[in-house]
Amino acid sequence: MELLNATLKQIKGLDKNIAEQAQQKVDALCKPLKSLGKLESIAIQLAGIYRKLELDVTNKAVISLAADHGVHEENVSNNPQFVTVMQSLGFAKGFTGVCVIAKSAGAKVIPVDVGIKEDLPKDAGVIIKKVKYGTDNMAKGPAMTREEAIQSIEVGIEVANEQIKNGMNVLATGEMGICNTTASSAVLSVFHQCDPSIVTGKGAGVDSIEHKISVIRQAIQVNQPNPDDAIDVLSKVGGLELGGMAGVVLSAAANRVPVVIDGFISTVAALIAYQLEPKVKDYIIPSHFSEELGAKIANQVLGIEPLLHMNMCLGEGSGAALAFPLLDAASAMMNHMTTLEESQQYMQQIMSKQQSI
CATH class of the missing domain: 3.40.50.10210 (Nicotinate-nucleotide-dimethylbenzimidazole phosphoribosyltransferase (CobT), large domain)
Incomplete structure (x- = not known):
């Protein structure tokens, strides 16, 4: 019973602050809002669990x-x-x-x-x-x-x-x-x-x-x-x-x-x-x-x-x-997918190079 009681006392809820940051990051990705559905909610949940935006679900x-x-x-x-x-x-x-x-x-x-x-x-x-x-x-x-x-x-x-x-x-x-x-x-x-x-x-x-x-x-x-x-x-x-x-x-x-x-x-x-x-x-x-x-x-x-x-x-x-x-997939989305702002900046760089040729 000692181990069970100690485990129960150790359980805390999600890190809501990190989860909110994760929500903001997911919403800023280069895609229509909510368009990746449950992958988005999984990524936000994982961020709140791990207390960080960089996700690792390797093991x-x-x-x-x-x-x-x-x-x-x-x-x-x-x-x-x-x-x-x-x-x-x-x-x-x-x-x-x-x-x-x-x-x-x-x-x-x-x-x-x-x-x-x-x-x-x-x-x-x-x-x-x-x-x-x-x-x-x-x-x-x-x-x-x-x-x-x-x-x-x-x-x-x-x-x-x-x-x-x-x-x-x-x-x-x-x-x-x-x-x-x-x-x-x-x-x-x-x-x-x-x-x-x-x-x-x-x-x-x-x-x-x-x-x-x-x-x-x-x-x-x-x-x-x-x-x-x-x-x-x-x-x-x-x-x-x-x-x-x-x-x-x-x-x-x-x-x-x-x-x-x-x-x-x-x-x-x-x-x-x-x-x-x-x-x-x-x-x-x-x-x-x-x-x-x-x-x-x-x-x-x-x-x-x-x-x-x-x-x-x-x-x-x-x-x-x-x-x-x-x-x-949810972790890859969070870790590697570009934001709309980053995509726009990249496009502008490409167009500027094209115009200078």
């Missing part, structure tokens, strides 16, 4: 946290839990969806075991930060204790702090965990105070959406999570990787680093971080509109508008990695 990393879920016992997914192990090892080898997209963007993928049911080989290339061997079955009782929920958040903070210390200046959240759409839908249902049917989709595959919804209803009824206490919600119906991703968001905000969030599951994790400290929203860059049913509401609750419409719902951090080049 990017997707932190993908993996964990299993005890609610798998309720047959809410067609996939065996071994897929969590398989994909986590795939992150380390570099051949999963997020890895190939991240590689194309010049970014790293950092896989973390925060709660996989099995023990991974120590030399597999996955950071081992296991809080417990998967959550307990939330349909029968709390997914984890309050202390374990806090520990999962602090794992995310620790890993993100280390990556930032090693030079990463852009982070993204990713995940792996069979049944984590079940936990995410449960968390969102509690925060939004709506019936699970409104926010529950098929996830990676399930025979009966109705059954999945009924299990989530049962979990909420059994545990009675307090919507005004984010840690209570996480501990009772959440997941260890959700806590870990929330920690990554908190660390990014505390260290004044932008954090690109992926789709539905990452957005719910960001919502947990937001419930703990609303100022984290200043540091969040939402990547894409996920096809998962609850994603639209999760975006609305958090008050964000993702950048891309790609009909994706893979997870892993894949959509976040896909959005990395947009940060590069």
Whole structure:
């Protein structure tokens, strides 16, 4: 709890003075006003985060946290839990969806075991930060204790702090965990105070959406999570990787680093971080509109508008990695694009030389 409290105290809002300067610079560029749309808002946000107009988003990393879920016992997914192990090892080898997209963007993928049911080989290339061997079955009782929920958040903070210390200046959240759409839908249902049917989709595959919804209803009824206490919600119906991703968001905000969030599951994790400290929203860059049913509401609750419409719902951090080049473009615009005044001066110089010939 000490690390979490210290991190929360460290979080401040954007540098509004620098953001205003960035707005003035963007408006002065040689283009019609607002004509570069969201690239302009990204550049202004980045300037406010970094507290400078010269932007550097060179070193990017997707932190993908993996964990299993005890609610798998309720047959809410067609996939065996071994897929969590398989994909986590795939992150380390570099051949999963997020890895190939991240590689194309010049970014790293950092896989973390925060709660996989099995023990991974120590030399597999996955950071081992296991809080417990998967959550307990939330349909029968709390997914984890309050202390374990806090520990999962602090794992995310620790890993993100280390990556930032090693030079990463852009982070993204990713995940792996069979049944984590079940936990995410449960968390969102509690925060939004709506019936699970409104926010529950098929996830990676399930025979009966109705059954999945009924299990989530049962979990909420059994545990009675307090919507005004984010840690209570996480501990009772959440997941260890959700806590870990929330920690990554908190660390990014505390260290004044932008954090690109992926789709539905990452957005719910960001919502947990937001419930703990609303100022984290200043540091969040939402990547894409996920096809998962609850994603639209999760975006609305958090008050964000993702950048891309790609009909994706893979997870892993894949959509976040896909959005990395947009940060590069926004930074290039801010750093290298000429202003209208500079262009006019250059034109006058050229015309003067032409007339003197």
